[in-house]
Amino acid sequence: MKTIELKKELIERISMIEDVPFLNAIKTILDYKKKEYFLELTIEQEKEILLASEEGKKGLNSSESQMDEMVGEWLKEK
Template identity: 45%
Template sequence: MKLKINFLVLYKLKYNEMTTSDLKNVLIHKISEIDDISFLKAIKVILDSKTNNEILMLTDQQKEDIMASKKEVESGLIFSEKELDKEIQEWLSVK
């Protein structure tokens, strides 16, 4: 049975017919055979970077900055990139 599964996996890999689910199952199987703790930790770091569901904690200062920025937007105190570029060009052209 294991030989049949491996042949099917190789066939799917060769002909790019492996689905995401197939690939996940292959990876789970291969990872379960690894005993090298440092290698497993490295894999965990990679996986954590793609599945990071951690809640971002903001400092009080960051929260205040966000609220101040929201108030500026609500008050119309914002400029488009084009407007800023134009203003910079005008400023640079004055000698």
């Protein structure tokens, strides 16, 4: 079914619903879909992300296994 056909069918079916709680449930689903989520960062967090990005571009990053090993060594020192 093409998008336009699906939209028409949904509009038609929704227009026949009289159950207010059910309509509110549909509205909740639609409201959730339209939300734009973003993460607010502190200036320090933004700087860290930019630094990490630059390091990654220069190849100055470690694999997950390398990081696990480094953390393991650090924990042994404690």
